[in-house]
Amino acid sequence: xxxxxxxxxxxxxxxxxxxxxxxxxxxxxxxxxxxxxxxxxxxxxxxxxxxxxxxxxxxxxxxxxxxxxxxxxxxxxxxxxxxxxxxxxxxxxxxxxxxxxxxxxxxxxxxxxxxxxxxxxxxxxxxxxxxxxxxxxxxxxxxxxxxxxxxxxxxxxxxxxxxxxxxxxxxxxxxxxxxxxxxxxxxxxxxxxxxxxxxxxxxxxxxxxxxxxxxxxxxxxxxxxxxxxxxxxxxxxxxxxxxxxxxx
Amino acid sequence: xxxxxxxxxxxxxxxxxxxxxxxxxxxxxxxxxxxxxxxxxxxxxxxxxxxxxxxxxxxxxxxxxxxxxxxxxxxxxxxxxxxxxxxxxxxxxxxxxxxxxxxxxxxxxxxxxxxxxxxxxxxxxxxxxxxxxxxxxxxxxxxxxxxxxxxxxxxxxxxxxxxxxxxxxxxxxxxxxxxxxxxxxxxxxxxxxxxxxxxxxxxxxxxxxxxxxxxxxxxxxxxxxxxxxxxxxxxxxxxxxxxxxxxxxxxxxxxxxxxxxxxxxxxxxxxxxxxxxxxxxxxxxxxxxxxxxxxxxxxxxxxxxxxx
Amino acid sequence: xxxxxxxxxxxxxxxxxxxxxxxxxxxxxxxxxxxxxxxxxxxxxxxxxxxxxxxxxxxxxxxxxxxxxxxxxxxxxxxxxxxxxxxxxxxxxxxxxxxxxxxxxxxxxxxxxxxxxxxxxxxxxxxxxxxxxxxxxxxxxxxxxxxxxxxxxxxxxxxxxxxxxxxxxxxxxxxxxxxxxxxxxxxxxxxxxxxxxxxxxxxxxxxxxxxxxxxxxxxxxxxxxxxxxxxxxxxxxxxxxxxxxxxxxxxxxxxxxxxxxxxxxxxxxxxxxxxxxxxxxxxxxxxxxxxxxxxxxxxxxxxxxxxxxxxxxxxxxxxxxxxxxxxxxxxxxxxxxxxxxxxxxxxxxxxxxxxxxxxxxxxxxxxx
Numbered sequence: 027x028x029x030x031x032x033x034x035x036x037x038x039x040x041x042x043x044x045x046x047x048x049x050x051x052x053x054x055x056x057x058x059x060x061x062x063x064x065x066x067x068x069x070x071x072x073x074x075x076x077x078x079x080x081x082x083x084x085x086x087x088x089x090x091x092x093x094x095x096x097x098x099x100x101x102x103x104x105x106x107x108x109x110x111x112x113x114x115x116x117x118x119x120x121x122x123x124x125x126x127x128x129x130x131x132x133x134x135x136x137x138x139x140x141x142x143x144x145x146x147x148x149x150x151x152x153x154x155x156x157x158x159x160x161x162x163x164x165x166x167x168x169x170x171x172x173x174x175x176x177x178x179x180x181x182x183x184x185x186x187x188x189x190x191x192x193x194x195x196x197x198x199x200x201x202x203x204x205x206x207x208x209x210x211x212x213x214x215x216x217x218x219x220x221x222x223x224x225x226x227x228x229x230x231x232x233x234x235x236x237x238x239x240x241x242x243x244x245x246x247x248x249x250x251x252x253x254x255x256x257x258x259x260x261x262x263x264x265x266x267x268x269x270x271x272x273x274x
Numbered sequence: 275x276x277x278x279x280x281x282x283x284x285x286x287x288x289x290x291x292x293x294x295x296x297x298x299x300x301x302x303x304x305x306x307x308x309x310x311x312x313x314x315x316x317x318x319x320x321x322x323x324x325x326x327x328x329x330x331x332x333x334x335x336x337x338x339x340x341x342x343x344x345x346x347x348x349x350x351x352x353x354x355x356x357x358x359x360x361x362x363x364x365x366x367x368x369x370x371x372x373x374x375x376x377x378x379x380x381x382x383x384x385x386x387x388x389x390x391x392x393x394x395x396x397x398x399x400x401x402x403x404x405x406x407x408x409x410x411x412x413x414x415x416x417x418x419x420x421x422x423x424x425x426x427x428x429x430x431x432x433x434x435x436x437x438x439x440x441x442x443x444x445x446x447x448x449x450x451x452x453x454x455x456x457x458x459x460x461x462x463x464x465x466x467x468x469x470x471x472x473x474x475x476x477x478x479x480x481x482x483x484x485x486x487x488x489x490x491x492x493x494x495x496x497x498x499x500x501x502x503x504x505x506x507x508x509x510x511x512x513x514x515x516x517x518x519x520x521x522x523x524x525x526x527x528x529x530x531x532x533x534x535x536x537x538x539x540x541x542x543x544x545x546x547x548x549x550x551x552x553x554x555x556x557x558x559x560x561x562x563x564x565x566x567x568x569x570x571x572x573x574x575x576x577x578x579x580x581x582x
Numbered sequence: 583x584x585x586x587x588x589x590x591x592x593x594x595x596x597x598x599x600x601x602x603x604x605x606x607x608x609x610x611x612x613x614x615x616x617x618x619x620x621x622x623x624x625x626x627x628x629x630x631x632x633x634x635x636x637x638x639x640x641x642x643x644x645x646x647x648x649x650x651x652x653x654x655x656x657x658x659x660x661x662x663x664x665x666x667x668x669x670x671x672x673x674x675x676x677x678x679x680x681x682x683x684x685x686x687x688x689x690x691x692x693x694x695x696x697x698x699x700x701x702x703x704x705x706x707x708x709x710x711x712x713x714x715x716x717x718x719x720x721x722x723x724x725x726x727x728x729x730x731x732x733x734x735x736x737x738x739x740x741x742x743x744x745x746x747x748x749x750x751x752x753x754x755x756x757x758x759x760x761x762x763x764x765x766x767x768x769x770x771x772x773x774x775x776x777x778x779x780x781x782x783x784x785x786x787x788x789x790x791x792x793x794x795x796x797x798x799x800x801x802x803x804x805x806x807x808x809x810x811x812x813x814x815x816x817x818x819x820x821x822x823x824x825x826x827x828x829x830x831x832x833x834x835x836x837x838x839x840x841x842x843x844x845x846x847x848x849x850x851x852x853x854x855x856x857x858x859x860x861x862x863x864x865x866x867x868x869x870x871x872x873x874x875x876x877x878x879x880x881x882x883x884x885x886x887x888x889x890x891x892x893x894x895x896x897x898x899x900x901x902x903x904x905x906x907x908x909x910x911x912x913x914x915x916x917x918x919x920x921x922x923x924x925x926x927x928x929x930x931x932x933x934x935x936x937x938x939x940x941x942x943x944x945x946x947x948x949x950x
Contacts, residue, residue, distance in 0.1 A: 066442040067413040163292065166316045192440065193316035193468045195483065196574050200529045207513050221442060222469075224532040228512075246533060257532070259443060266444040328791045330949045349947075350793075358791040362784035368599045369592065380588035381794050424788075 030093065032057045032184055032215045033078065038087035040073050047073040049238035050087060055231075057183075060206060060216040062226050065235030066266040071219055072188070074235070078217070079186055080104055092183040105133065108177035111188035115173035118162030122153060125161055126176055133180035147175050167198030171205060178209050185209065187218040191225065203228050223259040232258075234265050241265050275342055277431050277462035278304040278327065282336035285322045296322040298485040299336065304431075304464060304478075309457045312466040313473045313569070314482030320466040321361060324435045327464070328358045341430045357429030359420050361436040367409030371400055371419055374408050375426065382427030392459060393422045396452055414445035421452065425461075432456070434465040438472065450475045470570035481573050488576040493569055500567040500575060502526060505545055506534035507552070509560040518555045524548075527578065536571060585794055589802030596776065597806060607772065611764040611814045615821045618756045629677040629713055630658040632670050637686035645698070645724050649680065654716045671703045678702045678713050690728075757822045758910035759883030762844070762903040764818065765811055766877050769845050771869040773807050773852030778865040781856075787949065796947045804849045808842075815841045822914075831917030837910065840923075843930055844906040848873070850937035851902075857944040877903035905930045 031054035040048040048070045055061045065071045076082040078091055080100030089095075094102040116125045123144060130140045148154045151171060161169060170190060177185050187206075191199045203225065210216050218229065226232050226246060233243040242249055242265055246258055255261045285297040297319040304310040312320050325331040327340055329349035337344065343351040365374050375397075379386045390397075400418050403411065408419060417437060424432060434453075438446045450472065453463060457477075465476070473479045473493050480490045489496055509515045516535055519528040524547060526538040537548070545562055552560045597603055631649065635642050650657040658676045661667065670676050681699035683689070689696035700717050704710035777800065780786040789799055815838065822828040830837065851873060859865045878884055880894065881903040887895055898904050905926045912918040912926075920927070 066444055067440075163289075189440075195315035195318075195577065196470060196570050197529075197577050198315075203530065211513070221440070223443060227533040228530060262443050263447065266442065269444075325787075325949060330787060330790055332948060353791055354793045356791065358788060360784050360787045364784040364788045366592065366596070366785060367783070369595055373592075373595065377588055377592050378792075381585050381789070381792050383585065383793060 035089040038089045039085050041085045046238050051240045057215055058210055058213050060210050060229045062229030062232040063219045069235040070238040106183045108182040108185035110173045110177040112192040116161045121158045121160055123157045129176050130179055167194045174205055184215040189219055226258045236265055236269050276303045277306045278340050280338040283333050284335040286334050295485050300487050302480050302490050306462055307460050309463045309477045311476035311479040313479050315468050318482040319485040321435055324433050328433050355430045357424035357432040359424045359434045363416050365408045365420055370405050370407055372404040378423040379426045384427045389428045393425050397422050413441055431462045436466050473569035496572050497567055500572050503539045504565050504567050505537045505562055506565045507560050507562050508534045509557045586802055590805050593806045607768055607810050611818055614760050615818055618760050628656050631655050632658050632661050632676040632679045634661050634681045636684045637682040639687035641687035641690055642682040648724055649720050757828050758907050761818050762877055762906050765848050766873050768811050769807055769848030770852040770873045773849055774855040774865040774869050775862050777856035778859055778862050811845045830914050832913035837913045840909050847902045847934040850941050854941035876901040881907045883907055902933050
């Protein structure tokens with residue numbers, strides 16, 4: 027199969043003044059893949075992710091997201107992706123249903139679509155009775171699961187997850203990953219960053235960024251073999267220790 | 275006398291009409307010179323406990339002493355002798371590394387030179403950047419500076435609230451190495467973290483969830499009290515394997531764990547039974563072996579018990 | 583003491599390293615004084631005037647020529663009835679109108695007394711006052727001129743009428759007003775913000791868990807703002823005296839002491855705000871609504887208190903700036919001593935004590 031990669035980058039670079047935050051990274055992600063995007067603090071992950079989401083213009087290099095160009099078609103990109111992070115997710119002072127309505131509205135979904143899908147979503151999360159509760163009153167783990175559901179509500183092709191499980195308890199963390207798997211099985215591509223090394227194992231492939239470059243990219247098993255390491259933790263430590271720069 | 279003695283501590287917050295029970299009757303003791311970890315996810319009540327022990331919050335009921343001083347009555351005495359690093363980065367961003375350190379030394383009525391030996395190992399790592407503003411440091415270096423500032427007056431007890439949250443694996447490891455060194459210098463350290471794997475680096479830990487301590491002990495004790503067999507299983511199709519395992523009535527629980535799935539077996543069932551079951555469901559190639567539980571396994575089991 | 587000094591030093595670092603703060607602290611007063619100063623005192627040149635000359639005699643013609651000759655006025659046109667007047671003002675063709683009665687010259691010669699009416703468009707009251715004053719001065723000059731060779735003095739009775747805003751109050755003596763505004767901005771808002779900023783950044787947590795007495799932290803934070811505010815008063819006064827030619831008629835020492843009293847009032851209010859808020863936005867909002875707006879609206883600086891409806895007049899009594907404004911005006915403009923302003927001073931001092939007591943009482947030695 028010669029299916030076009032859903033994320034494609036070639037020598038993608040971002041410079042701020044004389045500081046090269048992202049240094050000519052090239053990689054591809056296939057449709058339906060769970061792609062782990064790792065790196066130490068300040069390695070350039072956030073900057074790279076911003077370019078891929080169409081939030082920041084690259085300095086040079088090429089990239090297409092779902093077939094759309096990151097220079098010219100950022101509006102198209104935004105229609106086709108979902109985004110969720112630990113820091114920014116839902117409005118705490120709106121109810122669950124209001125949040126869903128709001129986000130679905132941004133993507134121009136029809137009322138019928140929103141109604142059906144909301145019912146379905148609440149059922150999946152066992153929240154049928156709680157649709158009118160304020161999001162602020164939910165426990166963190168549930169909030170994060172809800173935020174994920176909202177991020178994929180408009181059926182995007184790719185969803186970007188920036189440390190989605192930070193501080194979440196181990197049981198909920200796994201439930202969260204279960205949702206990721208289900209979304210991936212349904213054909214949504216997952217692009218995820220995390221500080222939990224066990225979660226890196228759940229990804230199909232992982233890239234590790236060091237000093238703005240992608241230093242390694244392989245399956246978890248492949249990486250462990252290449253670096254002769256027992257755990258992903260070891261692989262990460264070996265690579266990240268090479269870093270010479272620190273984040274500003 | 276314990277360095278920290280906590281007895282039935284309770285803290286509630288009002289949020290609109292609802293009352294949030296952040297800490298629901300927590301008790302534990304920390305011996306002198308111990309490195310004690312409070313492990314739990316966000317919202318477990320860790321920060322509330324730290325704030326009560328550092329006299330920033332008043333408990334609703336129960337009490338505690340720090341180095342023999344009562345957290346309510348003797349709050350001024352406690353403020354003289356503890357070091358505290360709150361969860362958020364708590365230095366002056368527009369002051370340089372050096373200025374921050376000297377400022378903290380002065381307000382604790384000491385000088386940088388007086389206790390330099392204590393912070394020397396950590397400070398030499400950030401000394402090359404001493405004229406840089408704290409706001410311009412990397413996450414790992416900020417953390418080191420914050421630790422230096424919290425140590426500068428040679429505190430009897432050091433409170434570190436989630437020092438490693440949001441920090442990458444390399445910096446986390448370095449930070450824990452520093453803590454172990456400090457412990458050898460006789461400082462009692464209380465540290466909180468949401469990362470289960472950091473539990474094994476503490477002398478003793480309390481596992482917390484939803485305002486309650488589920489268990490307290492050394493990491494070994496907690497692991498030994500885990501009373502089931504755990505098997506680690508791996509196959510080509512991990513997601514399918516998990517579905518199959520979850521349908522099996524011979525198990526208590528099954529969940530992913532790094533590159534393996536961990537399967538908690540009911541009594542009487544072992545590896546052999548599992549191999550047969552998996553063969554019958556199309557996973558004959560599965561790699562199965564027994565593992566020792568980790569703190570994370572224990573934490574999850576304790577959580578399930580609470581659900582029941 | 584060492585602790586205290588370390589704190590004050592640190593606070594100065596914060597101020598000097600943040601250019602925006604520094605600008606608000608030191609630049610704003612200058613900018614405000616200059617804006618207000620020039621906006622309100624700039625002399626008017628070449629204003630158009632119309633004449634309704636019912637006399638059409640030698641005296642009226644002479645006077646019109648003199649007015650037209652000055653650099654302040656330009657003759658626009660003659661009008662012929664009172665009705666035309668309104669049209670002229672509405673179209674903005676002229677700023678003032680000069681009206682001569684039918685027998686101007688003969689009244690002047692035979693009765694030694696004549697009337698001239700000056701009608702000004704007081705939509706912009708400052709311009710109107712300035713222009714009528716200029717016109718009156720020219721008429722007085724003319725009167726002196728013709729009186730020189732006469733036995734009995736001729737008197738021209740000038741009648742002034744201000745249209746649209748007959749009271750014309752509150753527009754002058756802006757210096758005391760700007761002083762109150764600037765001190766409010768610097769002391770109340772900046773102090774509140776700087777304390778709340780430490781709460782937001784989490785540094786306040788560490789400070790509280792240190793041996794420093796919390797009150798000391800707060801006082802140390804206020805000291806730099808006190809010093810900067812004194813500098814501000816001085817620079818405002820220097821500007822007023824040397825650039826705007828507003829004299830200080832009373833005692834400078836008294837003026838400075840009253841200024842310091844008002845600074846402490848503002849600082850106390852800033853502390854009170856910082857006690858009850860947790861975010862910089864809220865602090866700024868409360869400072870603006872609670873102090874800044876009342877200072878501008880209710881201190882008598884922009885709008886005369888006598889013209890306000892009763893409820894607002896009552897409220898204005900609890901605005902500290904109102905009393906400070908009145909004190910400064912008395913000292914600077916009227917040159918009065920403490921014996922004339924002790925009442926205002928006492929009220930201000932009372933307010934300060936109350937605010938200070940409240941903020942100390944509300945001060946939290948713990949979080950939440």
